[in-house]
Amino acid sequence: MVQGLTRTFAGKAGVTAAVAGIDLEIADGEIFGLLGPNGAGKTTTVRMLTTLLKPTAGTATVAGFDVARQPAQVRRAIGAALQEAAIDPLMTGAEMMALQGTLHGLSRKAIRSRTDALLSRFGLDVVAGSRVSAYSGGMRRRLDLALSLIHEPSVLFLDEPTTGIDPTSRLAVWDEVRALRAQGTTVLLTTQYLEEADRLCGRVAIMDGGKVVACGPAEELKASIGVPTLLVGVAADAVARAQGVLARFGDGRPAEDGLVAVALPGGSARIAEVVRALDEAGIGIERMRLDPPSLDDVFAAVTGRVLEGAA
């Protein structure tokens, strides 16, 4: 149980609340996504839940243990792969696995079998004897994830596990997260990638400004917005006029440069009507797309901004 989880930092500009009260409940075996832009408070939340950072106020219970009062028990039960791979470049992959296993109290036999299994699973068995300094960025992230799994944690924290890695490594991480779900491991995943949250997480919480602004199953959240987004590409000098025409059909939505976006009640049934209106206004259409409601729409609806990484 957690009550009033808050973390503030004192700086030159005064006291800032990085996490200003979140209210979540995550079930055993669930894959839960924390979604939000940089500075939303996702990482601070994870650092508190993994005992790396003391909460300023409130309490949190992870795997049945209080993060502030029983940090050793929490650390015994959890695994964590945080934003940047936490590895020692002077050691080999196999040596790091052995050290990690020893520090978690595993027997030598268990360390050997888990190391072999995990390095093989992550495609690192051929480089197990090489120093980590020779690994690519994707290999380091995969090793980081393997390290966090050696003691078979009941709760796994993944803080932006695929940021900055190649597509192959990203797919490997996704596969592993799905496998963990099948094993009943609880996973808390933070990400800036909507697709990642959509594909992996049963439920998501959207954070902004240190607060949870929306929470629930991804499909429910999207359904709550309920209206697809029409994106129309027009010439740069016609954007303002196009916005005026489209405003007749629904509320404007944030969009990338060169596109005008509008929530379109009725969806595809009203596209012809929109095309006619733009034509009558003398606005040429360069391209057009109708997107079903997405988590980005949810984010935009509750914050009025586009989520980074949404494009």
Added chain:
Amino acid sequence: MTLRMSTTGRMSTTGRMSTTGPTSTTGAMVRRSLVALVRQPAAWLPGVALPLVIAAVFTANYHSAAALAGFPARLSYLRYLLPAVVMIGSLYAGIAAGSFVTDDLASGFQRRLLLTPVPRALIVAGPLVAAAVQALAQGGLFLVVFRLAGGGWPADVPLLLAGAALLAVAVAGLAIAVGLRTGDNEVMQSTFGVLLIAMFASSAFFPATLMHGWFAAVATRSPLTWLADGIRDARPVPALITPLALAAVTLSLTALALRRGDAR
């Protein structure tokens, strides 16, 4: 406001907590530090080279100081210098331990260590023991080099090595505390300069009895003088108690730094 996660605390099937304990975790941390030391020559090479260069330069230029009235009659200048050379090696070993910790902070590896259930004190046990081992190895090498250079053996070899190892632990405690507090390797490294100045303001290179004024006052009150003279005169109390007391102070600072800081 409620956050509840996976309250069952499922046990793993890997047999953890069955065969390993504090001894093996400490051993693993020490082994890691020693392996890293061996794989990183830049961490120990200066600690071997600089003291020997200082010994060569000082002996070549100041060997006649041994003829001064008040200089210990039984010692050549080279032999007089041996504790100083060993102590500079210990300073280097201690600073190398501090570098080890700041490197871990920079690479994020310390965060991984903090995410394991081992006590935080164990995280610095490896670098501390590695510093002592490095000081012992360097001390042994210096003894052989001095012997070959005609400096003979000190009065009490085990006492010299023990003093060197304890001083390395004391310096490592300070370097690690500074590293943990600042997270800045350059700031941590700067403590070596301060300690080297303290070495010069002691009887490490010249007897305090030959100094004058404030310099003599400082030197006679310096713990480094007590340590150097204790090793030279084979007096266990100053040779061991001094670095032990220093280590007690600096390790307290390390413990404080570990306890105070949230992980970076």
